[in-house]
Amino acid sequence: MIQLENISKKYTTKKGTIEAVKDVSLHVKKGEIHGVIGYSGAGKSTLIRCVNLLEAPTAGKVRLNDKEFTELSKAQLLAERKNIGMIFQGFNLLKTATVGDNIAIPLKLIGVKPSDIAARVDKYLEIVGLTDKKNAFPGQLSGGQKQRVAIARALAQEPDVLLSDEATSALDPETTESILDLLLKINAEFGITILLITHEMQVIQRICDHVYVMEAGEIVEDGPVIDLFSQPKHKTTRSFLNTISQRKLSKEFVDNLKKTGSVLRLTFRGEATGDPVLAAVSKEFNVKPNILTANIMELKNGVIGNLDVHMAGEKEEVARSLAFLEAQGVVIEDWDDQYGKN
Structure with missing residues (x-):
């Protein structure tokens, strides 16, 4: 489903070249939830943005559904991105638009038929448990409710893949649990493949099938979650496990x-x-x-x-x-x- 092969990403600055991602490979099978964990500056946000080419990798290949994204034209890439939903730490909601409009506007932009938009808005608000907030504005919502709107917005595109960029790090523990339950529900009911990044080992523990530990732009350890939790090899993995065990x-x-x-x-x-x-x-x-x-x-x-x-x-x-x-x-x-x- 998601295949990254030898991905590298370099930035050129006045102080020299920064290599944010170094020769990273990973494979997320259809219907699974994989997590990338690392401390701030590890390169995980850059890596996940390479999946949908919001960041073009300096080297390496990105494949989704057996299509080589790095070889697509701009028009082809825009079309393929419709199959990728993304949720962010900061929610990225339009403050002056209602909850319903926050979900509807992106659908208009990708060319969904007007007759289908209203039905999708209602459907996915029900899935995230916010039917009664359709006409509310983001400023009237809690952090957890805002993230549910962001998830509904991503799901309304009816994607095959959901990318999550620190989606729970701004939330309190109880709200985090409810969002993780929602992601598990989405994965189980719709079969959506999820790749998430986080610095919270509790997130990996709760919902992931496979984990990649990232440090200084590299994957230093990876494997099924149960294997890394029972026999961590790298000091960074052990350091993360210290936080919960x-x-x-x-x-x-x-x-x-x-x-x-x-x-x-x-x-x-x-x-x-x-x-x-x-x-x-x-x-x-x-x-x-x-x-x-x-x-x-x-x-x-x-x-x-x-x-x-x-x-x-x-x-x-x-x-x-x-x-x-x-x-x-x-x-x-x-x-x-x-x-x-x-």
């Missing part, structure tokens, strides 16, 4: 505990999250597991449990207990090696 033990605290045993990160996936394996460890082996932090994360496609544990005991006995845990499907990482480096 209680990984922030101090190194001084951990070093003190390691004098009497090992400090480990145990990760449980799927059904294993409910198994009392630590209780079995304490019975079967001469070790004393002490849980330092515990966290269960519900992802779109699974459940992950994380425990930071101090395993007090002799090295040989601890090693035997860890072999037992690994046999039960538990992923074991040395805390200091993986998380003390952040």
Whole structure:
């Protein structure tokens, strides 16, 4: 559905050349929700604007529905963009137009028949739950309601693809949850493929099938969400996960505990999250597991449990207990090696 191949984007400034995106490739399959996460300045906004060529890449290829966008004429590109909806952090609503007109005006501009416009406005306002706000103005709406109007406006074009540029970052947590629920509903009911960018790991956790971690213009790690959440490899991924999974033990605290045993990160996936394996460890082996932090994360496609544990005991006995845990499907990482480096 969406294929970016070796995309690069450079800007020339008075101070020299800035490479905002560096040789990035990604593939979003039809009907899936993929997320790109990165800190400010990582290049993710530039990347998503390359998808519909709002930013023309310096190098690389952009394909949507097997059409090579970088080879289209201006007229052909404008026609293809009708199949791509986009929502933004700032909503981009016309302040002097009603909610209904904010949805109708873009439809007029892309040549939708006047007889169809009113029906589409009503249809998509109902989908986003704002039928009663049709004649209201943006200034009369909350932030969440404005974003719902923006989503209705994007959907009214009846696109195959929806691009989301930090669509929830200006919203409070409760409103963010409602917008994410709406995106999941849209994806499930209409089969719309969604590519979103965010700096909030909670967004990735909640709705994404696949995640790309971006830093300094490059993809530094990617994979199914459940894989990256259970076994993050890159320090930036681990740093993002710190924000939601209680990984922030101090190194001084951990070093003190390691004098009497090992400090480990145990990760449980799927059904294993409910198994009392630590209780079995304490019975079967001469070790004393002490849980330092515990966290269960519900992802779109699974459940992950994380425990930071101090395993007090002799090295040989601890090693035997860890072999037992690994046999039960538990992923074991040395805390200091993986998380003390952040």
